[in-house]
Amino acid sequence: MSLPSWEAWTCVWGSRIGDTLNYLYSIPHSIATAILSFLHINLPQLNYLLTWVIASIILLVVVMVNVIILIYVERKELGRFMDRRGPFVVGPAGFFQNFADAFKFLIKEMILPENADGLGFNSTLVIVVASSMLIMAVVPQAPDFYYTNTDLGLLLAFAIFAIEPFAVVIAGWASNNKYSLLGGFRSTAQMMSYEVPMLITVLSVVVLAGTFNFTQIVNYQASHVWFVVPLIIGFIVFLISIVAEIERIPFDTPDAEAELVHGWMTEYAGIKFALFQLTSYVRSFAGAAIMVLIFLGGWTGPILPPILWFYIKVYAVFTLFVWMRASLPRVRIDQVLNLGWRSLLPLSLVNMLIAAFLKIYGGVFHL
Amino acid sequence: MAMAEMWINMGPQHPFTHGLWTLKVKVDGETIVDAEPIIGYLHRGFEKLCENRNYPQIIPICDRLCYVASMSWDHVYVSAVENTFDIKVPPRGEYIRVIALEIQRIASHLIWLASFMTDIGNLTAFLYAMREREMFIDLLQALCGARMTYNYPRIGGVSQDMPKSFPQQCLKTVDFFEKRLKEYDYLIEESEVFRIRSQGVGYLRPSDAINLGITGPALRGSGVPVDLRKTDPYSAYPDFDFEMAVEKDCDVYARYRVRMNEMHESCNIIRQALKKIPPGPVLGKAPRHFPRGEGYARTEDPRGEAFFYIQADGTDRPYRVKIRSPIFVTVSAAPAILRGYKVADVPSIMGSLDMCLGESDR
Amino acid sequence: MADPTPTIVAPKGDKDYSYLVSPSTVQEQEIIASLKSKFPEVEVKLKQKGRLECVKFPREKLVEFCTYLRDSLDFEHVTCVAGNDLKRAWEVIYHISSYKHRCMIQIRTELPREDPSVDTISQLWGGADWHERETYDMYGITFNNHPKLERVLTPEGTDFFPFRKDFKLLDHWKIDWENKGKRPKPEPMVSTDTRFGDGNG
Amino acid sequence: MADVLTSKKKRVGLLGYAFKPMWISLRTLMRTSFAGGKPNTLLYPEEKIDLPDDFRGELGLVMDRCVGCESCARVCPNKCLDMMEDDIGDGTTKWMPALDLAQCMFCGLCVEACPSTALHMTNRYETATQDRNEKIFRPHEWALKPEDAPDQKPFPYPELYEINCTGCGACDRACPHEVIDMVSIPGTAKKRPNGTFGPEKKIPIFDYELCVSCALCVDACPFDALDMLPRSTTASDPAVQPQLQNVKVEQTKQEVSA
Structure with missing residues (x-):
């Protein structure tokens, strides 16, 4: 069984190949290339897959960081709208309150x-x-x-x-x-x-x-x-x-x-x-x-x-x-x-x- | 065409209950077909407790009947004892009682506003109302040294005179509060979302309201002008010029407006009382020994008609104490009000009735 | 098929109660005279202004008397129904008030020790419903024809009536000072409430 | 309608759909965030609320002043005060109240009842613990430091309302310290129809040197002829006492006539 061709992927997800101006492609691609060349593997499909995985992780991290900031912003803003302070104990100005809450849930x-x-x-x-x-x-x-x-x-x-x-x-x-x-x-x-x-x-x-x-x-x-x-x-x-x-x-x-x-x-x-x-x-x-x-x-x-x-x-x-x-x-x-x-x-x-x-x-x- | 009907237990741990009680609602889809309130989780055998304590010792446990309106319950107990044994209260004592009662009424209505607003999902108004309530709690604290359970009225008066700085502080607070009330009008009343949640919801016909024994703001919201401060005056209330708030819409919105107007009127009464307050002692002579007799008092609690019946057998303890709590009756009327509305209306309707289970279960 | 889904009707055209703002011209004496002419055997007296009193009321007459109070004398509101244990007898105390005449009547009915039952007035005033249930709950006084005479404050299945005078409370416990001032361990309570048989949620 | 307040309904208007409420919350945001404003909340563990002097917090006992009269234990609705013999610090023991703070409901009745200002409600209100048994105090464990003690007020002593007194002697029987002596008043004996004289009327005389102000006599009096009143002067001073009593009697007469 062989991996599907790049073209098959790209028809759904849009062009990614050679999209060097996109940091979310170029950075993962160079990381993947470095890893594969370090391992002396020359498989373009694997390179593509690895690029995708690394890009996904980066995207996930970017979204998650944003979401955490978003929650913090909401709590702070809501606090001010409601004449109270919002989180203020954990971390600078309560920034790490979300992490504390997440840990509590864990x-x-x-x-x-x-x-x-x-x-x-x-x-x-x-x-x-x-x-x-x-x-x-x-x-x-x-x-x-x-x-x-x-x-x-x-x-x-x-x-x-x-x-x-x-x-x-x-x-x-x-x-x-x-x-x-x-x-x-x-x-x-x-x-x-x-x-x-x-x-x-x-x-x-x-x-x-x-x-x-x-x-x-x-x-x-x-x-x-x-x-x-x-x-x-x-x-x-x-x-x-x-x-x-x-x-x-x-x-x-x-x-x-x-x-x-x-x-x-x-x-x-x-x-x-x-x-x-x-x-x-x-x-x-x-x-x-x-x-x-x-x-x-x-x-x-x-x-x-x-x-x-x-x-x-x-x-x-x-x-x-x-x-x-x-x-x-x-x-x-x-x-x-x-x-x-x-x-x-x-x-x-x-x-x-x-x-x-x-x-x-x-x-x-x-x- | 009726859908499959099911019973939903709302409570005792449910965000809308504001206390421990259960409302079993039978729903058809989202429409309420039937309801059954279950109370008794907070039953402490209060009347039996009273039978095992002497007369002054009952006052602090009256605080616990409803700790958002402790002063009212202290007062109704104390005035029942005074009616039973014909004890005179000096005029200054009566005036201070009225001031304390009206401050308590505002504080209680603010708690109602706060909880009602969380019921319909406006957390901001909740916090604003709690913020304003804090000022009135501060006033009561200056008066008697405690924030929630006051133990302030005594048989024959009040326990201590008000501090020297109190009138000024009180006037300042009341003036500031009336400004804040205007803010509430903008935030809540003139908001279309609040209107569609409250208008046309929770109709309570005036004849039903009277027959079911509902009293207080809920009754006045149905257009029945009954306010015991006016219609069966007690304490120093005949001396003051105020109006009872009555609305004719019979819905949740009407009850909201009745309470908001009552807060305005309470501010008026406090101002008049501070202006007219006579000098003199605050605590009259109270007997240490109580003869046989029976008597009762009824007052206008923030939630409705509060009533205390006392039978004395000549010992230092009452033979029988009976408390009529307005919310006990209101809960019993819940099915009649709720039928036909949506599940989402349950919090707003029951919230507009101002539940307090401490006094209901006793 | 269950009941059809109820529809909501705005309460328009209901009775207008704005006349309650001003007190009626009827004096307490007239009410007493009216009651005396209708029920000669009942003793009604005026305690003070707006406070009528009616002691040793015969329990057979209660519903008739209350119907007359409600329909002819405008006593719209039942404030309270209280039970009482007089040891020699049971007693039910009714406080019924009139918004129109601004007065309140207190009716004390004694029930014989062996037969604590009286006719219900919850058909006349819906507000008396739960007060009567509570009286049953606390004293075991039964109300004939009551629609749902069940426990209301104590759990279902309670086999005692806690406000009766022969129901003894526990003694106040003493702190055990010899043993470093410990309080005694409370006995575990077992709930007998069976009202929640209907699954979860 | 007179006496009825029905204010006009506010119009919602187009702005009411969202903008009026949003304007209020925005104003609060401005007030709390800019121009040196700050939110209304207190940061509790760091900042604390100002309490009035008569705040009813945790109870404290001034051991030196306690006279062991048991007034507090009698008046406590929850029976959280328990009298016991305890060391006052210098090896001697004294009859003083022990406290179960977990039962206390901060009503302050004991402080009012205490004749010697030995009980005081402090400003402490953070009383939470893990174990309820930690809140059971022997007398010396809940004693106040001398500098925290409140100002001493004059002791109240029993005063007689002569007009109410029947001379029954209930106060004499109730008194634990032989303070009260029942003395006959000469010339008050009633003449019976058969010519003999009945017993003379008796009234209590107080030896205030022995009195601990426990108010047991007041509780025992069936006719409310006694009351506890603070006396600034030495009560046994013969020059002061009769005057006071006369004043009392006159007042009582006025009350009766009124």
């Missing part, structure tokens, strides 16, 4: 509830964590820092985004807990009702930019105008949808702690629970990143390097999420669904009309 017992479905209960964890990490694989972070740059990047990102609800409903069922079950149902219903307006909004961006490729969308915005200006309605719809998609207050109905103790996560304990929490932040990061890329001009900006602009914008959007969380109460599940189907769907269609109009008569507005 030493907790991992509980499998009685009469729970072990396979469903545990496999869910893998699916949720893996699928959420995978989103970042298709989201470029700078013109010279991306994992893949496929032509269908935008569509792929949302396809991966939509995997989680299946796992969640399995988790809710497998926990053998009524709160989990209700949480799983809610999660699925909410995802379903928000995917539609969100994707229609995304489609309006695609109509204007004429491509599904993130880099080209950003380049289009750089040469014309950020899409938040012509598609402001779409921006608001997308903001609400993405908050619902990543299940944050005010749309955190699947794990509303006052109603369903912790929703579908109720029965997960210890490190499993910690991983779920971490995953929700990975999804927040991915959501904010996608929002930045398709509406806020991506990594374009003056003076500073593109990767820095990207992170600045992502953290700004995330601060917006935190701000909303600090200010708004939770919406009831039927109201969430009503909002999705009755308000956001028509609005997104209006936004689509605007996009089509701008596409046809865009010359007037230099679009």
